Amino acid sequence: MCGLNGTIESQQLNDSIVLCKKHVDRETTTSCERCGDFICNECVQDLFNRQVCLNCHKNYGGKLLSDFQASLWGKRDGYVWMIGGIGSLMFFSQIVLWSVLAFQVIFDGNGLSGELWEMFILVLFSGLALGITGAYFLLKNWARKALFLFPLTGFVLALASFSDTPNAIGLSFVFVLLPLVFVISAYTNPQNKLAFRIEVSTEELETLFETTKSNSAAHNAFALSLLAFFLPPLLFLSLYLALRGRKNCDPEAWPPVGGMKPAQNALILTTLGFLLWTVILIFSARP
Ligand SMILES: [Zn+2]
Numbered sequence: 452m453c454g455l456n457g458t459i460e461s462q463q464l465n466d467s468i469v470l471c472k473k474h475v476d477r478e479t480t481t482s483c484e485r486c487g488d489f490i491c492n493e494c495v496q497d498l499f500n501r502q503v504c505l506n507c508h509k510n511y512g513g514k515l516l517s518d519f520q521a522s523l524w525g526k527r528d529g530y531v532w533m534i535g536g537i538g539s540l541m542f543f544s545q546i547v548l549w550s551v552l553a554f555q556v557i558f559d560g561n562g563l564s565g566e567l568w569e570m571f572i573l574v575l576f577s578g579l580a581l582g583i584t585g586a587y588f589l590l591k592n593w594a595r596k597a598l599f600l601f602p603l604t605g606f607v608l609a610l611a612s613f614s615d616t617p618n619a620i621g622l623s624f625v626f627v628l629l630p631l632v633f634v635i636s637a638y639t640n641p642q643n644k645l646a647f648r649i650e651v652s653t654e655e656l657e658t659l660f661e662t663t664k665s666n667s668a669a670h671n672a673f674a675l676s677l678l679a680f681f682l683p684p685l686l687f688l689s690l691y692l693a694l695r696g697r698k699n700c701d702p703e704a705w706p707p708v709g710g711m712k713p714a715q716n717a718l719i720l721t722t723l724g725f726l727l728w729t730v731i732l733i734f735s736a737r738p
């Protein structure tokens with residue numbers, strides 16, 4: 452390499468002091484955790500929770516992360532597809548519902564059962580729900596916040612129907628807990644933010660890279676373990692992926708392979724899923 456290295460090496464040999472590679476007048480004890488060059492406090496950069504030099508941060512980390520961010524910018528993530536799917540299901544069930552009602556009115560001549568204002572509210576609510584899920588699928592930013600209307604409306608409706616029960620508020624909250632968790636996890640998910648073209652912090656981007664890019668097993672295991680609560684055959688797949696995701700983890704690698712947290716969470720949720728469905732099977736098998 453260049454003469455600078457020679458100077459440092461001779462300095463080290465002569466005085467056993469180490470100098471920053473960039474600022475040759477500064478003593479240091481720190482070295483870059485990627486390339487091993489000596490760096491002073493001013494040169495130290497953070498990348499995947501490790502201390503690296505300016506060069507590695509810019510040329511290696513910067514490019515890796517900006518390419519990764521570009522690959523997710525404006526691309527629909529799992530949450531968008533799931534909510535889009537729920538929206539389409541609602542749309543088709545509305546078509547069936549209104550067709551049946553229209554059929555009754557035309558051929559039975561009975562008129563509609565129920566009050567007119569009830570019909571009006573139903574139309575209003577289903578129109579609103581379809582509008583929000585549709586806008587969400589089209590990646591309109593306001594729809595991310597509007598999604599909170601679903602658990603909120605559910606809470607109000609549950610509260611109204613449990614109004615005679617002594618513990619109405621607690622019961623209503625339990626009722627909407629799962630939708631609320633789903634909406635919050637979508638709202639705070641960095642990949643979902645990138646889908647809606649919202650900037651995320653470097654830390655968020657690094658964590659996302661560690662789980663989705665380098666350990667997709669752990670990432671998918673977590674999503675599957677949520678879904679498996681409703682579709683128990685998926686429990687076996689989420690168990691397999693969670694175990695594989697745990698095995699994949701290698702924080703010493705460059706770039707580091709993370710995903711221990713989602714893999715562990717998936718394992719806990721899968722175990723709970725197995726317990727839940729075992730209880731359900733035992734109870735349903737009883738005469
Ligand atoms: Zn370096």
Ligand SMILES: [Zn+2]
Pocket residue numbers: 471472473474477490491492493494
């Ligand atoms: Zn320096």
